[in-house]
Amino acid sequence: MELWSTGIHIYDAYKKEYFQLWAMLFCTINDFPAYGNLSAYSMKGKKACPIxxxxxxxxxxxxxxxxxxxxxxxxxxxxxxxxxxxxxxxxxxxxxxxxxPLDEETTLSKAANINVVLGKKGFGPPKGIWKKKSIFWKLPYWKHLRVRHCxxxxxxxxxxxxxxxxxxxxxxxxxxxxxxxxxxxxxxxxxxxxxxxxxxxxxxxxxxxxxxxxxxxxxxxxxxxxxxxxxxxxxxxxxxxxxxxxxxxxxxxxxxxxxxxxxxxxxxxxxxxxxxxxxxxxxxxxxxxxxxxxxxxxxxxxxxxxxxxxxxxxxxxxxxxxxxxxxxxxxxxxxxxxxxxxxxxxMYPFERYMGILKGYVRNLNRPEGSIVEGYASEEVIEFCTNYMDEFKSVWIPQSRHEGRLSGQGTLGCKSGNSNVADYQEVHFNVLQHTTSIDLYIQEHMSLLRQQNRKRVQNGWQNNIKKLFQNG
Incomplete structure (x- = not known):
């Protein structure tokens, strides 16, 4: 809400000046159970489709x-x-x-009057398709979004x-x-x-x-x-x-x-x-x-x-x-x-990064602390390797082609003779796939259509290569 209403003061390192930064929450992306937790929609039962x-x-x-x-x-x-x-x-x-499709006002009115008191003494969520009023409805622009949760x-x-x-x-x-x-x-x-x-x-x-x-x-x-x-x-x-x-x-x-x-x-x-x-x-x-x-x-x-x-x-x-x-x-x-x-x-990048964070956990009783310690240790090691040429960077795999694209080939040099016809064939194929020459090809095609109206289309298309090269 702060990023939308007032924004925050941010320093631009390129221009070397401060500016006001505003931002909005475009949408959320989660798996289906988390979709229900964020949107407060019941993903079970006869009305399980949130759309x-x-x-x-x-x-x-x-x-x-x-x-x-x-x-x-x-x-x-x-x-x-x-x-x-x-x-x-x-x-x-x-x-x-x-x-x-349901409009924004109808959707908001269904969840606006739901008052849920959580805890042992609470009454629990209602039996309808909406479990509570999501906190995202406090955003002033949230009701105007067509898709809130992707x-x-x-x-x-x-x-x-x-x-x-x-x-x-x-x-x-x-x-x-x-x-x-x-x-x-x-x-x-x-x-x-x-x-x-x-x-x-x-x-x-x-x-x-x-x-x-x-x-x-x-x-x-x-x-x-x-x-x-x-x-x-x-x-x-x-x-x-x-x-x-x-x-x-x-x-x-x-x-x-x-x-x-x-x-x-x-x-x-x-x-x-x-x-x-x-x-x-x-x-x-x-x-x-x-x-x-x-x-x-x-x-x-x-x-x-x-x-x-x-x-x-x-x-x-x-x-x-x-x-x-x-x-x-x-x-x-x-x-x-x-x-x-x-x-x-x-969700692929987020799932992969979650796998990296889970790999930091060494103490199952303190997973958050293990993630923080592992992340900080990796940052420090990565910073130190920038000053050491003989060490490799962390989490950056070496290319399988490293050292194989330079120097002398393993199969030796192969030579061959090509005639003029092969050279012209290759040259014409390169010209056909060049953007700058496409206009000339279209103009040449229209000229052939005008001059050969009575001939079959395949007849003058077979000679287009020779005519275009000579012209």
Whole structure:
């Protein structure tokens, strides 16, 4: 509040003068539990989506004893054929309209009159979706912000990846398919061909294979593909267990590489086309939103594509797959419109720095003091190494190419003869990729179009290289 109202007096070392510095809190970025603590919104229950709030659509699965957040068909067009098809979705016909987003005054009025007295003698938080009035509402500009707490795309991507891998490989404890969800689908009167069947003389049930069910041979091919991939960005090979046919110990960046690059490659030729194409579109969406340059004009198209992809996933996947993290995927594009590209709000640097701070802890009874002592010791050592040439800096790894880019090569000198045609070919390719020559190429192309209107386009394009070089 001080930085916003009065500012602070700061010295500018470059201009050698003092100036008044003002600042504002643009937004916060946390994982989902911390999101609830800061925003004072309840992240559990039927209204767990902090963006939809009261308009959150959820279904209680009786046998699974969990909530499924489906209902993405309401964001489609009213005359879309998916809206009238109930058997392939949640058993209902979708005739609702997408409610408008809540304005700032409505959100503030819901949390303004909540008075929570904490402690043993207090009454505790209320039973509504708002637990208390957040302290951030004291900021005079907070109610005017469109996005106050950003979604953590890193953890959303990680949870979606783990759910997808667990369902495809049928990993025990992580799969979203089983006898319980099959019974829930029977109660919902959907996907009747997947109902559990009795086996003569046995107490167990037979689960008919679904369209996403993979045989042992297909699981082996899937794991062998991931096990054989070697890329510098991530070591996926160490995550694959060929014995158990599952993935273990996936970190956030591992899930990012899997979702954006490797899963579409691994499922080729294994799953049916409709399932494979839908999963590939989901992976393509995560790949697109991580781009550093995004055209604002195509964001509406991205939103329509991801909603259609989620609706197709509802047709194929069991309801237990659609937890709140899968639902939050539908709100990522809206936050990109308001806050810019996703890479500006990554949690990766903060998570990595937290790992460095945790490494300073030597006394578990005094973690804060250990962090302060370790940080101060590193600062002192780093300052001393600036005056010692023979010592290396702390936490700065040495490049793998150090000492290999200078001096004589190890393979010796290789010489060769090139003719004039090869030289002209290389010279023309360099000219084509030069910005300053692009205007001359466009002018030459327009001149050829005027002179060769009756000829086929490929005819004069084949001679453009010779004409351009001679001209």
């Amino acid at each position: 939809c709030e009261e308009n959150t659509h959820s279904i209680w699965l009786t046998n699974c004893k969990k909530l499924a957040f489906m209902g993405h068909r309401r964001e489609l067009a009213k005359n879309h054929p998916y809206c009238k098809n109930s058997d392939l979705f949640d058993g209902t016909i979708e005739d609702r309209k997408l409610p408008p 979604l953590d795309v890193m953890h959303i991507e990680k949870n979606v990846c783990e759910s997808l891998i667990g369902l495809l490989l049928n990993i025990p404890g992580k799969t979203k398919d089983g006898i319980k969800v099959r019974r829930d689908m029977e109660l919902m009167n959907i996907k009747l061909e997947l109902q559990p069947e009795d086996i003569d003389g046995r107490s167990t049930k037979f689960l008919p294979p679904a369209c996403y069910t993979m045989l042992k041979v297909e699981k082996t091919k899937f794991c062998q593909c991931l096990h054989g991939i070697k890329v510098p960005s991530a070591n996926i090979r160490k995550l694959v267990s060929m014995k158990d046919l599952k993935l273990l110990g996936m970190k956030s960046h591992d899930c990012h590489v899997l979702m954006t690059q490797m899963i579409p490659i691994a499922i080729r030729g294994i799953l049916p086309n409709r399932i494979r194409h839908t999963i590939t579109k989901l992976c393509l969406f995560f790949n697109i939103i991580h781009s550093k340059v995004i055209d604002p004009d195509v964001l509406d198209e991205y939103q329509r594509d991801i909603i259609l992809t989620l609706c197709k996933l509802e047709m194929y996947f069991p309801p237990s797959f659609f937890d709140v993290m899968v639902h939050l995927v539908s709100h990522i594009v809206g936050e990109i419109k308001a806050c810019g590209p996703v890479f500006l709000r990554y």
